[in-house]
């Protein structure tokens with residue numbers, strides 16, 4: 001974290017430090033060396049040229065002739081002082097670049113929400129607090145089901161309520177507890193109303209990427225023509241052009257973040273947060289505070305000049321699934337290192353297993369023909385067990401690329417992989433929506449583990465549920481479990497953590513560590529040291545999370561567990 005002084009003014013960074021970071025040692029202030037214009041080294045407060053200019057340590061972007069002028073300028077500069085700047089290129093449009101080294105956990109951004117509303121695909125929810133509703137109360141003015149009178153008179157509900165009232169016909173919602181397409185219009189109508197009610201917010205929203213051209217000929221555009229454009233024109237009788245409505249729909253698709261609330265999920269759009277580019281191994285972590293500000297922190301140490309990246313899609317999913325989601329909803333092909341690597345950085349979250357190699361898989365990592373004490377014959381064959389019999393796509397960036405066993409080089413047809421993976425995914429979804437018990441999850445893993453790598457995303461998600469069930473399901477509480485079951489829980493937790501270590505930001509890892517139950521204090525004594533350290537890390541990392549978010553709640557639980565564990569450690573006396 002950059003040093004700050006009383007009043008929160010960041011430290012002043014001497015020119016020599018900046019020059020060193022830029023790869024230039026000692027010397028006169030050189031605008032060229034600093035990749036800047038001569039004027040930008042002038043004091044921001046008095047515009048004078050200084051022989052020893054000092055840079056704001058918060059952003060490394062603004063120069064002052066003296067500390068006094070930096071302090072004087074701070075109340076104004078504070079609002080724009082961020083450790084990143086906006087850049088642009090032809091491929092991605094705008095993106096954010098770190099202007100100085102940033103430490104893990106450092107706060108990068110607190111961005112107020114521009115607009116929010118129910119998700120496009122949602123069941124009937126209250127249009128003020130977003131809790132699911134059952135129709136027992138309706139807004140007296142427009143007919144939308146709400147929680148109560150307080151909710152129906154909330155500010156957030158005004159735009160759609162007014163639009164329905166002006167149309168002269170109240171809404172009648174009759175589908176509850178399942179997807180209801182009437183809610184697709186809410187967010188667009190709220191944005192359209194901002195044109196008159198909040199021109200500043202409107203301008204910021206209209207400045208966001210809409211991918212309008214690419215979206216025009218898609219299936220999504222054809223559906224929203226009926227569910228949004230036609231409803232706005234024919235049912236609400238609002239006279240906005242089709243082009244404008246489609247631009248707004250594109251802005252929502254491209255930029256809206258999903259915000260999880262205790263009883264539902266909603267969408268929010270943010271001005272600066274929207275500029276974070278995507279990566280399947282992001283270096284930032286995002287969450288939302290009680291006022292629904294977007295809060296972004298560094299998930300790793302980030303070097304000056306690196307891009308700030310967020311993950312737009314499910315982290316634990318296959319390359320094909322991530323690519324399809326990004327292409328159909330955000331209109332680009334991800335070229336991050338994970339997507340371009342057939343092994344996905346050695347995590348194998350899309351990989352299959354070669355049936356013939358599996359039968360002959362050696363038990364040890366090294367095969368040798370030399371007897372004990374003999375000199376090497378040079379014929380020893382190293383066997384890499386991590387890739388033995390693993391089948392991956394030859395070119396992961398192409399959906400039709402053939403697949404190949406990394407050991408015997410046998411090919412596998414891409415269509416076959418797609419079909420089999422769809423069958424498995426459907427079964428996993430059924431399991432998720434029905435009875436996710438230890439027995440059912442284990443049966444699922446038993447069925448598919450001979451075909452898919454143990455880290456395959458679908459298996460991994462079932463394991464994530466399973467590791468929680470072991471320890472909580474009736475008959476499988478930590479007191480009930482046999483030593484074999486405890487070991488099984490531990491081994492699955494370790495598999496998840498190994499993958500999380502590579503592809504998920506530290507915060508996700510902290511959640512999985514805590515939920516996985518490597519931690520509980522009933523675990524065997526030999527694991528206690530490790531459990532203590534894991535728990536300490538979880539409590540520390542999750543303390544950044546606002547209590548309103550599920551991760552924040554986990555942080556509170558983690559602290560409680562830590563207290564219990566310290567008590568237990570004292571009782572057991574294993575740590576002094």
Ligand SMILES: C[S@@+](CC[C@H](N)C(=O)[O-])C[C@H]1O[C@@H](n2cnc3c(N)ncnc32)[C@H](O)[C@@H]1O
Nearest residue numbers: 092093094208209254255274275277278330332
């Ligand atoms: C939320 S916006 C990000 C800001 C946007 N670049 C802008 O200028 O407003 C998402 C869009 O940015 C582009 N984008 C983001 N990450 C990208 C990436 N890794 N590769 C290519 N394009 C990307 C895509 O056009 C995507 O639909």
